[in-house]
Amino acid sequence: MVEDVEATVQDRMKRRDALARKSPPLVWIILDENVLLRPIGGPEVMREQLALLHEVALMRTVTVQIVPQSSDYYLGLxxxxxxxxxxxxxxxxxxxxxxxxxxxxxxxxxxxxxxxxxxxxxxxxxxxxxxxxxxxxxxxx
Incomplete structure (x- = not known):
């Protein structure tokens, strides 16, 4: 369990800022579809988080791929x-x-x-x- 939620959020925001640098890193993310479906924080929070993920996925230096629920066992599990x-x-x-x-x-x-x-x-x-x-x-x- 995270003890200092605010500090953890600030650290993650700083990492996100790296994507807007003049020379951003190349980022390739693979997510399980269940991440898109589990309503953590409620509908409004999920929509905002998914909108941010979609926005990031459109960046030229970012690739986001989803492993669908229809997949059987895979090593990411x-x-x-x-x-x-x-x-x-x-x-x-x-x-x-x-x-x-x-x-x-x-x-x-x-x-x-x-x-x-x-x-x-x-x-x-x-x-x-x-x-x-x-x-x-x-x-x-």
């Missing part, structure tokens, strides 16, 4: 992680309640790259994913 490609090398960050861990070992980072590719293979193309986001927004209108 085993837990979330972030892959980071930097000049100094690739890393992965495995998320967990209360924190996570940074993965630096080349073989383990490569395994996360393979896992990522397999998760992407389960996701809808970006156009269909954006359409699904728009449909989800309408549900919360």
């Amino acid at each position: 085993e837990g979330s992680f972030n892959g980071l490609t930097m000049e100094a090398g690739d890393l992965a960050f495995v998320e967990a309640p209360g924190g996570g861990r940074i993965v630096q070992s080349a073989p383990e980072v490569r395994d996360f790259g393979i896992r990522w590719a397999r998760i992407c293979a389960s996701a809808l193309p970006w156009e269909a994913s954006r359409d699904l986001m728009a449909q989800a927004m309408e549900r919360f209108a």
Whole structure:
């Protein structure tokens, strides 16, 4: 459980600001469709959040893909992680309640790259994913 909600929100807002920089990072996000359907915070909050997600998905440096509910088991169900490609090398960050861990070992980072590719293979193309986001927004209108 997050103790300082306000600080957590401010940290996330700062990360979002990175997308508006002169040289923004390339971001590729894969989400499970259930994220679009679970009414956390109520209909108004969900609509606002989905509208923001849809807006971000239209940015030239951002790709958002959705794994549909119709998919059977896929590797993303085993837990979330972030892959980071930097000049100094690739890393992965495995998320967990209360924190996570940074993965630096080349073989383990490569395994996360393979896992990522397999998760992407389960996701809808970006156009269909954006359409699904728009449909989800309408549900919360």
